[in-house]
Amino acid sequence: MPELPEVEVTRRGIAPLLEKRTIAAVHTTASSYFFLTPPRILRKRLRGRRVLALTRHGKYLRASLDSGETLVLHLGMTGQLFAAGATSVRLLSARARAALEPEEQPAFRPDLHTHLRLSFRDGGPEVVFRDVRKFGKVLLLAPGGTDPRVEKLGVDALAATGEELFAAARRRRIPIKTLLLDQSVLAGIGNIYADEGLFLAGVRPTRPSRRVSRARCRAVAAACRRVMLRSIETGGSSISDYVSPSGSDGAYQDERRVYARTGRLCRNGCGARIRRVVLGQRATHYCPKCQT
DNA sequence: CGTTACACCTGAGGGC
DNA sequence: TGCCCTCAGGTGTAAC
Numbered sequence: 001m002p003e004l005p006e007v008e009v010t011r012r013g014i015a016p017l018l019e020k021r022t023i024a025a026v027h028t029t030a031s032s033y034f035f036l037t038p039p040r041i042l043r044k045r046l047r048g049r050r051v052l053a054l055t056r057h058g059k060y061l062r063a064s065l066d067s068g069e070t071l072v073l074h075l076g077m078t079g080q081l082f083a084a085g086a087t088s089v090r091l092l093s094a095r096a097r098a099a100l101e102p103e104e105q106p107a108f109r110p111d112l113h114t115h116l117r118l119s120f121r122d123g124g125p126e127v128v129f130r131d132v133r134k135f136g137k138v139l140l141l142a143p144g145g146t147d148p149r150v151e152k153l154g155v156d157a158l159a160a161t162g163e164e165l166f167a168a169a170r171r172r173r174i175p176i177k178t179l180l181l182d183q184s185v186l187a188g189i190g191n192i193y194a195d196e197g198l199f200l201a202g203v204r205p206t207r208p209s210r211r212v213s214r215a216r217c218r219a220v221a222a223a224c225r226r227v228m229l230r231s232i233e234t235g236g237s238s239i240s241d242y243v244s245p246s247g248s249d250g251a252y253q254d255e256r257r258v259y260a261r262t263g264r265l266c267r268n269g270c271g272a273r274i275r276r277v278v279l280g281q282r283a284t285h286y287c288p289k290c291q292t
Numbered sequence: 293c294g295t296t297a298c299a300c301c302t303g304a305g306g307g308c
Numbered sequence: 309t310g311c312c313c314t315c316a317g318g319t320g321t322a323a324c
Contacts, residue, residue, distance in 0.1 A: 133301045
């Protein structure tokens with residue numbers, strides 16, 4: 001589920017439930033490549049630690065700890081980070097209480113996909129990390145420590161000006177869509193927002209990067225930023241797999257313009273139908289008339 | 293070095 | 309009902 005907007009919405013929701021709280025216990029599943037830091041190390045090192053702040057860079061979340069260590073999280077394709085199991089909400093700060101959604105209150109039953117679960121000394125809600133496909137990642141960085149995955153990230157896509165994109169695009173032959181997905185160029189753009197951003201900018205995803213002008217690179221970066229900000233505003237709902245009780249898929253239908261609309265009419269009213277191709281093993285959608 | 297193919301996992305949905 | 313296939317919002321790595 002997560003690209004930059006979903007990760008940011010998750011960060012805003014979970015930050016009040018992590019920050020200023022002290023970890024009492026850590027539960028994990030067995031060692032697997034999901035854990036870049038072995039679970040037994042996590043259990044030992046996280047206990048008694050106080051979380052200072054939760055920040056985001058691209059699709060990565062970083063929780064800084066009072067020990068100087070940093071807990072790095074990536075949600076992969078199916079990762080979910082949420083609060084659960086409040087046992088005594090009154091012990092929480094007003095800020096933390098306000099962040100608790102009513103729907104998150106019901107008891108949560110950890111299952112085999114619940115890879116990390118943090119409980120806190122205040123007895124309040126636990127913070128849970130579930131991930132069905134295990135493409136997500138958990139890593140504990142030593143004070144001042146680094147990791148190549150985080151180090152290689154380019155400028156966060158929300159802060160990008162378009163110059164960064166143009167600088168990377170100049171000499172490259174790969175499709176501009178593929179370049180947008182390269183996290184070392186702009187960090188945070190995923191498959192949906194790459195397609196949506198390119199549509200808004202009127203740029204065909206298959207176009208070789210070096211054939212995209214500086215002005216169009218600026219337009220693409222701005223369009224990606226715009227569509228992602230819009231998604232954050234609506235709580236990430238425009239791209240989540242959330243299904244309302246009525247059975248519809250909420251704002252998703254209304255917001256997306258090309259993604260997963262293969263064969264349907266272009267929203268610009270140009271009369272053309274949305275086309276689907278595969279670029280870099282990723283489904284790619286565009287309007288053959290509006291995007292050049 | 294740039295680019296592409298594949299691997300890592302599980303579950304949902306369609307066709308038969 | 310069950311089987312087999314394809315597809316999925318990500319990314320590290322091997323190989324050309």
